Amino acid sequence: MFTLPPLIAKLNNLYLEFIGPIIILGTLGVLLAVIIHYLLIGPHGKELSKLEPEIIRLNFLERLTHFVRMVSTVILAVTGISFALFRPGSLGFDYPVIYNTHLIFAILFTVSSLISIVIWLKDNFFTKYYWQWLKVLGGYLTRKEIHPPAGKFNAGQKIFYWLSSILSIIIIISGVMLAYYDKFILGSLIWAAVLHGICAILLTATIIGHAYLGSVANPGTLGSIFHGKVAREWAKKHHPQWYEKLMQKDKQKNEKKLRLITEN
Numbered sequence: 001m002f003t004l005p006p007l008i009a010k011l012n013n014l015y016l017e018f019i020g021p022i023i024i025l026g027t028l029g030v031l032l033a034v035i036i037h038y039l040l041i042g043p044h045g046k047e048l049s050k051l052e053p054e055i056i057r058l059n060f061l062e063r064l065t066h067f068v069r070m071v072s073t074v075i076l077a078v079t080g081i082s083f084a085l086f087r088p089g090s091l092g093f094d095y096p097v098i099y100n101t102h103l104i105f106a107i108l109f110t111v112s113s114l115i116s117i118v119i120w121l122k123d124n125f126f127t128k129y130y131w132q133w134l135k136v137l138g139g140y141l142t143r144k145e146i147h148p149p150a151g152k153f154n155a156g157q158k159i160f161y162w163l164s165s166i167l168s169i170i171i172i173i174s175g176v177m178l179a180y181y182d183k184f185i186l187g188s189l190i191w192a193a194v195l196h197g198i199c200a201i202l203l204t205a206t207i208i209g210h211a212y213l214g215s216v217a218n219p220g221t222l223g224s225i226f227h228g229k230v231a232r233e234w235a236k237k238h239h240p241q242w243y244e245k246l247m248q249k250d251k252q253k254n255e256k257k258l259r260l261i262t263e264n
């Protein structure tokens with residue numbers, strides 16, 4: 001049977017005894033909250049999913065990095081949770097296979113997260129209508145449809161962007177320390193292991209909420225991460241300020257074209 005190096009065995013015990021139970025409670029808590037929200041409040045704007053997606057929402061690079069980040073996060077969560085919940089050798093737990101899978105997807109997660117963070121930075125500064133959205137919590141706690149002002153991303157999405165960026169960076173730095181464990185003293189490694197575990201739980205929990213809001217809770221949204229487009233009505237309702245800006249840009253482009261044609 002595969003035996004762990006003593007230092008890694010100590011850290012593995014830390015996960016088994018301390019971080020594992022928090023993972024289960026945290027993940028179940030968010031899953032429960034999502035189910036309760038669905039039953040009590042449910043999706044807003046079901047008709048929006050039936051409309052033709054015609055407005056470009058996310059470009060190719062945004063979609064590619066999001067896709068790699070999404071897939072790598074899911075695989076990292078599954079392999080990471082296996083470290084935290086099962087002893088090597090128990091339940092046929094194959095440590096080297098799981099460890100190597102975790103490392104390969106960690107590289108993909110690092111590259112895609114860093115690119116995502118950079119390309120979405122300009123869209124995630126807080127704007128003047130931030131408070132208006134927050135005051136009604138985006139209308140998510142009422143059955144009545146409310147559409148507070150929002151730019152390309154609403155205030156809730158901006159908070160998620162910053163939270164997921166900070167957590168991703170801590171996970172990446174602490175992960176590198178754990179991968180190169182022989183270069184660090186035990187005290188630093190214990191900090192790295194605790195931070196890695198806690199931030200991974202928080203990221204998993206926020207992503208369950210994010211995936212719910214980006215799919216079931218807001219029909220017509222999910223397609224944007226695959227084909228990049230959304231319906232005109234979806235944009236008007238969910239991101240009115242972004243839609244207005246797009247229309248102004250289109251109008252200016254058309255006026256310029258018309259001027260060029262009439263001048264020639």
Ligand code: HEM
Nearest residue numbers: 069070073153157160161164207211214215221222224225
């Ligand atoms: C697990 C399944 C996931 C689903 C179903 C999902 C869905 C979506 C959707 C539909 C959007 C576009 C929203 C819009 O156009 O308004 C989006 C954007 C975004 N996603 Fe995901 N996503 C997932 C995983 C992730 C993960 C793992 C991360 C980060 C580690 C992430 C980070 C983001 C960020 C930062 C944005 C832009 C801001 C925002 O919409 O909140 N997503 N996602």
